[in-house]
Amino acid sequence: MxxxxxxxxxxxxxxxxxVCNLNACKGACCIDGDAGAPLEEEETEIMVDIYSKVKPYLRPEGVAVIEDQGAFVKGEDGEWETPLIEGSECAYVIFDEKNIAKCGIEEAYNNGDIDWKKPVSCHLYxxxxxxxxxxxxxxxxxxxxxxxxxxxxxxxxxxxxxxxxxxxxxxxxxxxxxxxxxxxxxxxxx
Known part of the structure; x- marks a missing residue:
């Protein structure tokens, strides 16, 4: 250190x-695990603010979870995180034509609908x-x-x-x- x-x-x-190899892993980091993506305190407000513009990119099951639990949740460790669908995949996950997991937030960003790429924890992974x-x-x-x-x-x-x-x-x-x-x-x- x-x-x-x-x-x-x-x-x-x-x-x-x-170097991420999405063709090999299929974006497993967004669909495996037992906790959502960590969020910084100031990101929680952003998640709420961008939701209406990100929602059209999301799958129905993701929208259902977000509308039930909120744009973010408090995890078991007491920290903010993205909600999960059935305790597994991130509610913001979408899949491309090759069934590779992608981020609905990042798709909205790439298309110019929002000016925030995605949670910094996801960007840093x-x-x-x-x-x-x-x-x-x-x-x-x-x-x-x-x-x-x-x-x-x-x-x-x-x-x-x-x-x-x-x-x-x-x-x-x-x-x-x-x-x-x-x-x-x-x-x-x-």
Missing amino acids: FQLGKSIVSEEIIENDF PIRIREYTELTAVNYHKWHICDPACALGEELKLPIYKFVKEALIRKFGESWYKELEEVAEEHLKS
């Missing part, structure tokens, strides 16, 4: 390679953020369903921190990311 400003960053995001009183932990979340992404990342020689560059800048800013690049360069030399 190393410290960047008020964050503690795992070396794993520098040392491990990763496989990096997970944990907020503590004084520091923010930046860690690599290893999950077997992402083995194809690790293999593709290794083949393309793309470290995690470069794969999620846009999301890291979105979360921490340009100067933080530049500092991360410098640390990564030094770390890989040693």
Whole structure:
């Protein structure tokens, strides 16, 4: 671990390679698991504000869950998250013609209907953020369903921190990311 400003960053995001391989995993991270996508406090209001524009992209079962439970819910850990359909897939999941899970929020963004891409936790994946009183932990979340992404990342020689560059800048800013690049360069030399 190393410290960047008020964050503690795992070396794993520098040392491990990763590139999502949706053709292999079919977007399993959005449909497997026992909790919704983590949401930051300020994102909860955004979820409510964009819902009417995102709703036309969603599947009926997703709309039903959101209209029953709300645009976001409090998870078992006490944190905000997206609601789930039958305790499994994210209520905002849609499927393309190849049956690959995609994000209805991101589809609305890609089509220019909203100006917010998706929750930052989704954008950052496989990096997970944990907020503590004084520091923010930046860690690599290893999950077997992402083995194809690790293999593709290794083949393309793309470290995690470069794969999620846009999301890291979105979360921490340009100067933080530049500092991360410098640390990564030094770390890989040693």
